[in-house]
Amino acid sequence: MSTNAQQPSLSNQELDVLVVGAGFGGAYQLYRLRQAGFSVKVFESASNLGGTWYWNCYPGSRVDSDFSIYQFSMEELWKDWSWSERFPGQKELVEYFDYVDKKLDLRRDITFDTRVTAAHFDTTTNRWVVTTQNGITVRPRFLILCTGFASKPLIPDYKGLGTFKGVIHHTSRWPQEGVKWAGKRVGVIGTGASGVQVIQECGPDVSHLTVFQRTPNLALPMVQRKLDEKAQKKMKEEMYPYIFRRRLQTFGGFHFDTIKTSLFDLTPEELYLELDELWSKGGFHFWLGAHFDTFTDERANDELYAFWQKKVKARINDPEMQRKLAPIVAPHPFGTKRPCLEQRYYEVYNQPNVTLIDINENPISEITPKGVKTRDGVEHELDILVLATGFDAVTGSIAQIDIRGTDGVLIGEKWGKGLSTYLGLTSANFPNMFFLYGPHGPTAFCNGPTCAEIQGDWIVDCLKYMRDKHFTRIEPKKAAEDGWVKKVNEIFSAGLWNKAKSWYTGANVPGKVIESLNFTGGVPLYLQMCREVVEKGYEGFVLS
Numbered sequence: 100m101s102t103n104a105q106q107p108s109l110s111n112q113e114l115d116v117l118v119v120g121a122g123f124g125g126a127y128q129l130y131r132l133r134q135a136g137f138s139v140k141v142f143e144s145a146s147n148l149g150g151t152w153y154w155n156c157y158p159g160s161r162v163d164s165d166f167s168i169y170q171f172s173m174e175e176l177w178k179d180w181s182w183s184e185r186f187p188g189q190k191e192l193v194e195y196f197d198y199v200d201k202k203l204d205l206r207r208d209i210t211f212d213t214r215v216t217a218a219h220f221d222t223t224t225n226r227w228v229v230t231t232q233n234g235i236t237v238r239p240r241f242l243i244l245c246t247g248f249a250s251k252p253l254i255p256d257y258k259g260l261g262t263f264k265g266v267i268h269h270t271s272r273w274p275q276e277g278v279k280w281a282g283k284r285v286g287v288i289g290t291g292a293s294g295v296q297v298i299q300e301c302g303p304d305v306s307h308l309t310v311f312q313r314t315p316n317l318a319l320p321m322v323q324r325k326l327d328e329k330a331q332k333k334m335k336e337e338m339y340p341y342i343f344r345r346r347l348q349t350f351g352g353f354h355f356d357t358i359k360t361s362l363f364d365l366t367p368e369e370l371y372l373e374l375d376e377l378w379s380k381g382g383f384h385f386w387l388g389a390h391f392d393t394f395t396d397e398r399a400n401d402e403l404y405a406f407w408q409k410k411v412k413a414r415i416n417d418p419e420m421q422r423k424l425a426p427i428v429a430p431h432p433f434g435t436k437r438p439c440l441e442q443r444y445y446e447v448y449n450q451p452n453v454t455l456i457d458i459n460e461n462p463i464s465e466i467t468p469k470g471v472k473t474r475d476g477v478e479h480e481l482d483i484l485v486l487a488t489g490f491d492a493v494t495g496s497i498a499q500i501d502i503r504g505t506d507g508v509l510i511g512e513k514w515g516k517g518l519s520t521y522l523g524l525t526s527a528n529f530p531n532m533f534f535l536y537g538p539h540g541p542t543a544f545c546n547g548p549t550c551a552e553i554q555g556d557w558i559v560d561c562l563k564y565m566r567d568k569h570f571t572r573i574e575p576k577k578a579a580e581d582g583w584v585k586k587v588n589e590i591f592s593a594g595l596w597n598k599a600k601s602w603y604t605g606a607n608v609p610g611k612v613i614e615s616l617n618f619t620g621g622v623p624l625y626l627q628m629c630r631e632v633v634e635k636g637y638e639g640f641v642l643s
């Protein structure tokens with residue numbers, strides 16, 4: 100699929116822009132920057148477009164946002180594209196990327212199978228010197244990191260991990276050719292969105308499934324449905340432009356928003372019926388469409404959890420399973436750890452071939468050649484071990500690259516002491532470098548296509564402004580960065596987010612500073628703050 104014919108001639112090129120990554124962010128940057136007349140190339144470590152959708156090809160992998168908002172908003176794209184399901188699967192998303200690639204003729208400027216290993220800023224030329232694993236060096240004026248929030252897998256350092264004699268894969272490094280698990284003994288460590296999707300997919304197929312759960316997932320019903328062509332056509336004609344504008348006006352970048360009044364304004368009966376309606380709608384309605392005080396007030400949040408617990412418990416037969424999967428006391432406030440969308444997940448635990456191990460009660464002591472040994476001395480023998488253990492999310496994608504700014508300090512070293520960015524787009528001492536769908540952006544509280552467009556447009560407009568004014572260097576001031584960090588943390592502490600150990604805060608990675616990795620003020624506020632900076636002549640930046 101990949102074509103790297105242009106590779107040798109790339110070396111030492113002085114490009115306007117080098118984009119890293121060809122997922123939603125990178126594809127959009129390439130399209131917009133080319134349109135604006137910049138010379139731009141994309142380096143992508145995978146063999147095809149798609150970013151996270153290329154890598155996460157495990158069975159059951161599926162998007163958690165409605166098809167209507169989880170796509171680019173350009174009419175030239177949506178007018179000829181139809182989705183087959185409300186929540187499309189990974190294969191369909193890869194097909195969508197192929198379609199976008201053909202429509203926008205992207206591939207000719209993307210070099211695949213090319214991992215960027217280092218980027219050092221050269222203060223004499225005001226250019227980045229970017230090198231790749233396969234020996235390419237380019238010198239772009241601007242470096243735009245579209246590396247996504249989940250490109251650095253988190254592999255637990257269990258004793259004996261390397262000794263396992265069966266098949267072992269992290270969900271985000273699943274072999275493209277697939278893994279045959281029918282009739283096999285499968286173990287899954289981790290019950291985040293990836294774990295839930297794998298578990299519900301393999302449960303009915305395998306001879307035995309052993310799930311190692313640390314924290315129960317407060318999963319929501321997906322309410323999946325097939326889409327028909329005719330209804331979609333009507334929707335495109337009558338609603339799409341409104342939906343795309345609407346996603347810029349709502350907290351989570353969805354077509355629906357949180358309810359601004361207090362949950363306590365309702366009678367218990369009104370509340371029950373309202374929650375039931377949100378539940379029946381499926382998707383994130385029960386979370387991002389609920390009362391806003393459930394994000395800030397633990398008592399309001401408890402109401403969501405109580406409703407969730409009752410609904411889920413009713414689907415599980417065994418009291419022990421009920422206790423582990425839907426405990427009476429919430430493991431954390433509802434939604435402070437990203438919920439995922441499930442289809443038949445809880446029913447899997449009613450199957451006789453499924454064992455659920457709560458590793459808080461009975462921790463994993465080691466991985467053996469035959470399987471997983473728990474503290475009670477039992478060795479769970481397995482043919483396949485799935486690590487659904489998540490990511491060094493948000494910052495890890497960027498910090499894993501040897502990126503050095505004006506003072507020679509690594510970006511990972513700078514952020515290792517505490518995350519600091521300006522606008523979730525730039526960082527002091529790293530001139531001419533931008534990132535999107537990453538640290539301090541609306542990232543986890545938005546979605547890929549929306550972030551790619553809102554942050555991507557800001558970056559392209561900035562580059563056009565610089566070209567018009569004959570500037571060759573842009574860098575945020577330290578004071579502006581400090582102000583942004585303060586603001587991000589203030590907004591964050593008004594919510595309940597730090598009451599959960601999750602990838603939202605880095606608490607899932609041993610030793611990582613626990614802090615807000617995202618901008619939690621919602622899309623409209625984020626847009627407003629970014630717009631104000633521009634209106635004030637790129638306030639907080641030094642341009643030269």
Ligand code: N01
Pocket residue numbers: 155160161162163164249255256288289290291292293294296312313314437439440458487488489490600601602607
């Ligand atoms: O990762 P996670 P994910 N020993 O970090 C457990 C998106 N996504 O890949 O909760 C044992 O959520 C960990 O336990 P705990 C989506 O935004 C979307 O599932 O930390 N267990 C947890 O159960 C999602 O939110 C889709 O106690 C260990 C799990 O592993 C985000 O990506 C599909 C462990 C990790 O869950 C991340 O999801 C997939 C250890 N040492 C992903 N370390 C869609 O549906 C971690 N765990 C679009």
